[in-house]
């Protein structure tokens with residue numbers, strides 16, 4: 001993997017090794033076609049040369065916004081390490097094969113939950129969800145297939161910024177921008 005995605009991956013592995021709680025939790029910002037922003041946490045599920053992967057419901061608010069406006073921003077904080085990484089760029093769907101492969105690694109409960117939840121829609125009460133989960137459990141007594149409305153997204157970062165806390169609030173900020181030729185250009189930013 002090339003800089004700076006390799007560095008992001010190293011920082012993530014370091015956070016895991018350091019025992020940071022939920023090191024994969026990252027804030028995902030999207031916006032509707034008319035520019036109204038929204039943000040929520042999702043889990044980082046993969047980093048490779050292309051970018052960063054997360055999984056969700058394709059009919060959720062975030063997915064609807066990513067369909068009308070396929071660009072997003074991510075921020076991830078490893079507080080005990082005084083490290084933040086920000087990524088911005090276009091977003092695309094992961095392939096069905098990649099989503100199937102990840103779905104197969106999830107627990108049965110999470111797999112059934114993906115079928116039961118109509119993410120982001122209003123529902124009558126908690127009981128509605130519990131009933132749906134029991135129905136799905138009956139419908140899929142053995143293997144739970146991936147729901148067509150559930151899968152991954154890939155954010156291909158055009159910018160990545162590494163932030164590291166330093167004394168006197170003179171923090172380190174190093175921003176990488178990908179040029180039209182695909183090469184990364186580094187700049188140091190004032191804190």
Ligand SMILES: Cc1cc2nc3c(=O)[nH]c(=O)nc-3n(C[C@H](O)[C@H](O)[C@H](O)COP(=O)(O)O)c2cc1C
Pocket residue numbers: 022025038039040041042043044054055056057060061062063119120
């Ligand atoms: C730490 C944390 C991790 C989460 N991870 C995911 C995730 O990986 N995928 C997901 O769809 N929702 C995840 N959620 C729930 C989302 O924050 C959000 O409630 C949900 O996706 C609906 O968002 P939307 O209505 O904006 O689409 C997570 C929440 C928290 C607090």
